[in-house]
Amino acid sequence: MNMQKQTHQRTFWGKAILNQTPFLIGTALVGISLHLALAWNTTGNFDQVSYQIVANIMQRGGNIYAETSRYNYSPLWAYCLLFCATIADAAHIPLAAVVRTFLTCVDLLNALIIGMISVQLGARRPWPAFTAYLINPVTILIVGYHGQFENLAMLPILLAVWIGLRRPNPPLPAILLLGVLALLIKHNTLFTVWMIFIYLTPTRRQAEILLVAALSLFALSFGPYLNAGANGIFSNVIAYDSQNSLYGLSILLPGYLSRPIFYLVMAALPLLARYQLRMPLTQAVELSVVVLLGLIYGIGEQYFILPVIIGSIRRTGLYWLYTCAATIFLLGSEHNLAIPHVPSLWNTVWLAVVAWGLSFFLTWKPTQLSVTQEIR
Numbered sequence: 001m002n003m004q005k006q007t008h009q010r011t012f013w014g015k016a017i018l019n020q021t022p023f024l025i026g027t028a029l030v031g032i033s034l035h036l037a038l039a040w041n042t043t044g045n046f047d048q049v050s051y052q053i054v055a056n057i058m059q060r061g062g063n064i065y066a067e068t069s070r071y072n073y074s075p076l077w078a079y080c081l082l083f084c085a086t087i088a089d090a091a092h093i094p095l096a097a098v099v100r101t102f103l104t105c106v107d108l109l110n111a112l113i114i115g116m117i118s119v120q121l122g123a124r125r126p127w128p129a130f131t132a133y134l135i136n137p138v139t140i141l142i143v144g145y146h147g148q149f150e151n152l153a154m155l156p157i158l159l160a161v162w163i164g165l166r167r168p169n170p171p172l173p174a175i176l177l178l179g180v181l182a183l184l185i186k187h188n189t190l191f192t193v194w195m196i197f198i199y200l201t202p203t204r205r206q207a208e209i210l211l212v213a214a215l216s217l218f219a220l221s222f223g224p225y226l227n228a229g230a231n232g233i234f235s236n237v238i239a240y241d242s243q244n245s246l247y248g249l250s251i252l253l254p255g256y257l258s259r260p261i262f263y264l265v266m267a268a269l270p271l272l273a274r275y276q277l278r279m280p281l282t283q284a285v286e287l288s289v290v291v292l293l294g295l296i297y298g299i300g301e302q303y304f305i306l307p308v309i310i311g312s313i314r315r316t317g318l319y320w321l322y323t324c325a326a327t328i329f330l331l332g333s334e335h336n337l338a339i340p341h342v343p344s345l346w347n348t349v350w351l352a353v354v355a356w357g358l359s360f361f362l363t364w365k366p367t368q369l370s371v372t373q374e375i376r
Helices: 002-019 021-041 046-059 075-091 095-120 127-134 137-146 150-166 172-185 187-200 204-220 223-238 255-276 281-295 301-311 317-332 346-363
Strands: none
Touching: 021 095, 021 127, 021 137, 046 075, 046 095, 075 095, 075 172, 095 127, 095 137, 095 150, 137 150, 137 301, 137 317, 150 172, 150 187, 150 281, 150 301, 172 187, 172 204, 187 204, 187 255, 187 281, 255 281, 281 301, 281 346, 301 317, 301 346, 317 346
C-alpha cells in the first residue's frame, strides 16, 4: 500500500512539473536575469572586497585565519572562493561577478527544491512557490547585489526537508551529512540543523548524538589552520558578532540578558515544536528561522534571506509583510542599493519578524499529525 502511495506521489509530482514547465522556464529566466543584472553591473559592498582578500590568500597557500580578520566561517567557503577565483582569473572577469553568478545558480536550485517541496505537500502546481522565492526582491538584492551565501548554506536544509517529507524514517547518515554541510558552509544554520535533527530522528537521544557529531566535524575542519591561526579562529569565527545595538532585543536588553535568552529559546524550540505543538516539519523549520531573526542579538543584512527561503513554501500573509519590510530596508541600505529617500530602518523588519513569529503561537492548534505530515 505504501509502495502504491509513493508511486502515485512520484507520478503526481512528475506530471505537475511537466505541466508547468513553461511557467517554470519563464520565471527562471526572469529571476536569473534580475540576479545577473546586479551581479554583473554592480561592484557589491564590503563583503566582495573581503572575498577577494580571502581568495588571494588561498591562491598563494596562506592561512586565512592568521592573515586576515575578514573571514568568519569554516574553511569550506574559502575553497568555494578559490574555485571562483580560478574561473575569474582564467576568464579575466571580476571575482565578485563570478561569486554572485555561482550563488545565482544555487538560487535556481533552491527554487526548484522549494517547488518540489510544495508539490510534496499537496500543491497542484510547483511554480507559485518556485516563483515566490526566485523573484522575491529580498532574494535578488541579497544574492545578486550583496553576494552573501546564506542561500548556499540553506541548500542542505531544503534537501533534508524534502527527504524527510518523502521518507518518514530517512537514513541518519544522510541527515547527518546534510546537517554537517549546512554548518560547514555557514554556522548560523546551527539551530535550524538542530530542528532538522529533532524532527528526522526517531528519538531525542539520536538527535543529540547527530548534533554532537556535526559540531565535532565542524570543529575538526579547522584542524589544518590551528598552528598559526588558532587566535584568528577564536576571535573571527567563534567569538565573532554581527552588528549589535541596532536591531531587536539588542536595543531593548543588555547583552547579558539578550544572549542567554536567544540561546535558551533556540535550543528549546525544536522540542517545543515537535513534542508540545506537534507542528509539521515545514512549519517547524519556518518557525526556527523566524524566531532566529526575532531573537538574534547581532544582525547582518544577509540574514534577511533566511525566512524567505523557507517561508516561500507556504507563503502566508505575514511572509509577504516581511518581504515588503525587508525589501524597503535593503533598497535604502548603505550596504545595498542605497536608493535616496528610501527609509532603511532595522526595526521595521524586526517588527514584521515578531508579528510572523507570534502568529505561530497565537493561531497554531496542536494536532495528532505525524511529524512529517503537513497541513494542506
